[in-house]
Amino acid sequence: MMGGHHAASGAAAWVAVASTAPHALGWYPVTPLGVVTGALLTAGAALLPDLDHHSGTIAHSLPPVTRILARITETVSGGHRRGTHSLLGLAVFVVLATALGTFTAEVPVFGSVAVGAGILSVLLMGFAFKALKIAGGPGRSWFLALVFSAFIAIYAPENNDWLPVAVGLGVGVHILGDLLTHQGVMVLWPIHIKRPRSLARFPVVNKLWRSSGCFSIPLIGAAGSWREWALMVPVTVYAIFGVTVAALTALTGWSPYA
Numbered sequence: 001m002m003g004g005h006h007a008a009s010g011a012a013a014w015v016a017v018a019s020t021a022p023h024a025l026g027w028y029p030v031t032p033l034g035v036v037t038g039a040l041l042t043a044g045a046a047l048l049p050d051l052d053h054h055s056g057t058i059a060h061s062l063p064p065v066t067r068i069l070a071r072i073t074e075t076v077s078g079g080h081r082r083g084t085h086s087l088l089g090l091a092v093f094v095v096l097a098t099a100l101g102t103f104t105a106e107v108p109v110f111g112s113v114a115v116g117a118g119i120l121s122v123l124l125m126g127f128a129f130k131a132l133k134i135a136g137g138p139g140r141s142w143f144l145a146l147v148f149s150a151f152i153a154i155y156a157p158e159n160n161d162w163l164p165v166a167v168g169l170g171v172g173v174h175i176l177g178d179l180l181t182h183q184g185v186m187v188l189w190p191i192h193i194k195r196p197r198s199l200a201r202f203p204v205v206n207k208l209w210r211s212s213g214c215f216s217i218p219l220i221g222a223a224g225s226w227r228e229w230a231l232m233v234p235v236t237v238y239a240i241f242g243v244t245v246a247a248l249t250a251l252t253g254w255s256p257y258a
């Protein structure tokens with residue numbers, strides 16, 4: 001799946017789960033401002049798994065930090081679409097986000113500042129701005145990501161679980177998005193179950209269980225296909241609608257449902 005579509009699916013997932021408006025599920029209710037900031041963070045988190053590719057878009061989002069991180073991630077996770085695209089990778093990202101979420105500092109004037117969340121937010125914002133083509137050059141990316149993350153660090157909610165929720169949701173929808181392409185993902189990595197040769201004559205099995213050992217539900221076929229666009233245009237519209245409504249409510253108190 002394309003980077004921009006991963007980001008849009010992350011934002012849409014956050015709106016669906018965290019907004020209490022009638023167009024959402026409200027399973028993890030947050031304030032309208034939390035819907036807006038969380039949607040941006042989850043959009044960034046929905047790009048995290050692709051940090052396993054040293055020449056990918058995400059690696060170039062906040063140079064040189066993201067390039068170094070991508071090299072390390074690629075090595076540790078066994079290459080592109082392996083460890084970071086698995087259930088184990090999802091668990092590791094959530095644990096890391098939980099750990100970072102506990103780092104806070106008492107700062108005069110501002111009170112308790114969520115330092116860990118702010119640091120992770122710099123990365124995630126950098127990814128989101130790059131994928132959504134908001135950033136322009138690396139200088140502007142760094143500037144926007146730092147300003148936005150300072151805001152997150154200062155005004156983050158007191159409870160610490162929103163960060164792992166956003167990261168888990170983003171990484172989860174990324175894996176799901178790539179699972180829908182015919183290349184598939186190695187969900188059970190590092191367990192690598194090779195498709196038995198005897199099953200190769202069944203075309204359906206071939207499509208769902210690739211010879212590479214990846215699993216796939218190839219509803220969108222190749223990345224960037226018309227089917228991917230057909231699925232992602234409504235998802236993107238939903239994300240934009242949800243974020244816009246939440247932003248208007250946060251700023252003016254207005255709601256289309258009032």
Ligand SMILES: [Zn+2]
Nearest residue numbers: 049050085178
């Ligand atoms: Zn991916």
